[in-house]
Amino acid sequence: MNNAILSCRKLNKRLGNTVAVDKISYEFESSHFYAIKGHHGAGKSTFLQILGLLEDSDNGSVYIDGKDVSKLSDKKKAKYRHKYFGYIFSSPLLNEKFTLLENIMIPMMIDRSKEDSECSAGELLKIVNLYDKKDSYPHELTKVERRKAAVIRAFANSPACIIADNPTSGLEDDDERLIFDILKEYASSSDKCVICVTDSDEVENYADSILIYGKGGLGK
Template sequence: MIEYKDVVKKYDGDTLANDHISLKIEQGDFVYVVGPSGAGKSTFIKMMYHEEVPTSGHIKVNDHNLESMKNTEVPFLRRELGIVFQDFKLLPRLTVFENVAYALHVIEKEPKEVEKRVAHVLDLVGLTDKKDSFPDALSGGEQQRVAIARAIANKPTILIADEPTGNLDPDTARGIMDILEKINQEGTTIVMATHNSFIVNEYRHRVIEISDGKIVRDQEEGDYTDENSHA
């Protein structure tokens, strides 16, 4: 599903962001990527969807070899992935329904299929009653749920979530995690970067800890402590 072999990523010639990383993430896994700010988590995550390219080493996601991927092939990779950002990236002039549907219109799905799929994912994230609302009328937690609905609209094999509970209060964060758990139980692989030790310790899954660009721990259902953790 996801494989890194001896992956190195340098910036500006000598700044080492990821230092000889090797791991496998299997289909259906739920994996937390943890570590302090500046540890290399974001670089590690961004290479999964070809936002960043490794300096050396080998990355395979599904059947795609990312280090040799041409720019014209990147959209085909990303159609198999769902990506959730901390800052939501919703389109402010579109309703909730239209924001989610946009992801399907881009890949030219039939209108009937769009209608059916959007209704399903909005029900999954508990936002059916908000489908005609605009993003600025929603709470932060609701906006994050729209972002998740949009990310899973095309039935991705892998959902990549970068700090999805980072700006949310504890109860709202738990609501987001309940949704991610449900998505994972339906077979979607989830890779989630987080500082949130409360979430990691309450919702138990594999923990990959990165420090100074290296994997310092890879543990099934590991504990995590972060002094700056917040829900």
């Protein structure tokens, strides 16, 4: 039986003169940590943005649990983005006006009480040993601490699918391993998957599949 929780069919995207996404079809299954590697400028970030419903493709479709979501209204797509995806980018976008704890709990408060969100955000901070910094503002944190916070913030609403674009770039080996370890643990749940673009070789010790991004598809 096919247990793809996210899939795409014949995705195409041209940016200027470049074909960034070239007829890519793939089925991403649950309980799986996918690493995607490929040349600089090949189109990996563009592909992730389309998969995560942050950008439209020129052609092709994205399916969530078998349903074509690529032609939905912006409002419906926004709902999927909130419920279904957690995003991790290489530059952590934490809001300077809020403390670390608030940064993590704010996305939770859309559908949960303040108390419940605060409690869950605290638990996530403990995973990355940042609970004692919960009242710090982003500028008071180190680069690594901000990065770890951005990773666990993506877990805020227990999304089915984590989309990560170079989440460990610029980190020391130990911190890189910690982040991959957290992602691997998240992906091991029966109803989750992690799709991570990375240029790190260390990911080979953590990912279930290493896919190579190129013209005409995702290969092994």
